[in-house]
Amino acid sequence: MARRRSKRPYGAGHIPLDVSRLASVPRTQIGPGGAEFTVRRVRGGDKTYTCPGCHRPIAPGTAHVVAWSNESLFGPDRGLEERRHWHTSCWERGLWRG
Template sequence: MPSSRRSSKRPYSAAHRPLEMQRATGGRRQVTRHGEEWTVQPVRGNEKEYVCPGCHHRVAPWTAHVVAWANESIFGEQAALDARRHWHTHCWSIAE
């Protein structure tokens, strides 16, 4: 027997919400620094500890931060991805 409750889903006649690409890609974005293209992705943190290349202090475990990598490398795309670095969010935002 069907439920008598009304569905809370979007009615068939209602318009779809536009896709938010920023959310769909996990916040990943492309930026240009010093004429070089970078991919930057915010992360919530995990149990590993990293050293921020901006301030040379540790990025404590479970601390939200950003991961950045150059889109191109003379050694190839995979080498650029392998050379990614974990930055404090503030350090990345003020890096020149």
Template sequence: MPSRRPSRKRPWGAQHQPLDMDRALGGVRHESAADGEWTVRRLRGGDKVYVCPACRQDILPGTPHVVAWQRDAVGGEAAGLEDRRHWHSSCWERRGRLR
């Protein structure tokens, strides 16, 4: 008799877990700010060194951070995607409060 894989379904009667939208969307969200419409994606860490445009400090490999690009850039979102920048998460959040 073949072995059965355990069910991944929620056990009957167990509490419902709310949907984690950030995880469901792959970490992508849209934000509106005084300087336009942005697509923002959270990354768990990359394999390169990036320079944060806010603090001009390095984002080292493996450091969780965000990458953002303007959705309403001249030339459309594709042009914004070409100009995307990697930000420290705290710098991105602070940027949103300053504008």
């Protein structure tokens, strides 16, 4: 079986980077209680979530932030299980601070 070439042909146009794809890359940020959280921006799904910052619903299809603690007492898998969906503005304003 012949190996498939993965390089683009010489002279082919450059494919620009889709910067919007970088928004979904998980990042580590300081969150509630000064703990480190993994934060990921999502485009929105088909389910309604309640934002823990303002206690209002996040409508289906609404872009928002998903955050989970990196410092869970029972390990990283437990932190991921306890992830929460936040309005992007609530997370960025740090509404957990009170």
